[in-house]
Ligand SMILES: O=C(O)CCC(=O)C(=O)O
């Protein structure tokens with residue numbers, strides 16, 4: 001396996017790319033208009049997390065309403081002001097990684113998670129700087145491998161290779177993580193604990209917005225044993241950004257994905273027949289609805305197509321934490337949303353594990369065509 005980082009670096013004078021990476025060709029019908037989020041008449045929704053957790057009942061009910069609308073209309077939203085467990089995070093950061101945490105930051109609430117986000121991006125970046133041999137130790141084959149270093153493979157229906165390297169690791173219910181670089185384990189554990197708390201609060205709001213009990217998703221999806229994993233993507237600079245793609249259009253599996261990035265643009269979301277550029281402040285979480293939330297909500301909330309573009313000059317990184325049901329949990333539409341006479345279920349129930357195995361066999365079939 002050749003990593004994209006290696007390909008981009010060892011051929012520094014690279015002016016073209018191997019044809020296997022040609023994604024945007026004149027005869028493939030994948031071109032939709034691209035618009036910028038700021039220019040868009042109804043821009044990507046922003047959710048103020050502090051109002052969801054500590055607003056007045058009126059503020060909370062407005063935010064729950066906004067959350068429902070964002071899940072229905074966009075399948076994507078941006079979360080700001082996630083003021084969680086500030087003190088323990090501050091203690092963790094200053095003692096474990098030697099970062100000085102400014103007390104004032106703690107007062108304004110989102111300072112510490114900001115530092116944690118930054119250090120998470122930096123440390124995942126250090127992983128990609130390890131030698132190819134060191135990274136190869138984690139080369140994965142199966143979607144259920146708890147640690148998986150790879151390149152190009154994705155669930156999307158295409159044979160084209162992608163301009164990206166990635167490392168994925170399962171962090172819950174059991175914590176796995178590459179042993180290098182130093183600190184990745186502690187930082188990921190703390191970061192995933194925090195994002196897990198944000199995801200749980202969001203899922204409570206989403207439950208209510210669906211007309212379900214606050215704890216519905218948590219209970220029905222067995223989140224206490226839910227599968228949570230990190231996926232860190234590196235998109236090295238590419239000499240042909242108009243031809244190659246970082247990640248082709250796809251939707252994510254699982255319930256809710258929380259994404260952060262290193263400030264380099266590239267993420268686009270499909271909305272009303274356009275690709276909308278999504279370049280939020282790097283301190284915000286970009287959240288999207290996964291396929292299993294779409295199933296659970298009986299299609300009310302959409303797991304929307306998105307893609308990652310590359311550029312000629314800057315390496316882009318994104319770090320996702322994907323929150324899913326427990327592997328043995330059968331996911332089907334919430335019975336409260338189904339009326340067998342007038343409103344049938346529309347999705348067959350399936351265990352999360354079986355869904356992932358099905359994805360794996362599709363990927364396998366594509367990689368080894370008969
Ligand atoms: O890099 C990005 O912005 C998107 C990554 C993504 O969609 C994924 O890994 O599933």
Ligand SMILES: [Fe+2]
Pocket residue numbers: 250251252306
């Ligand atoms: Fe994705």
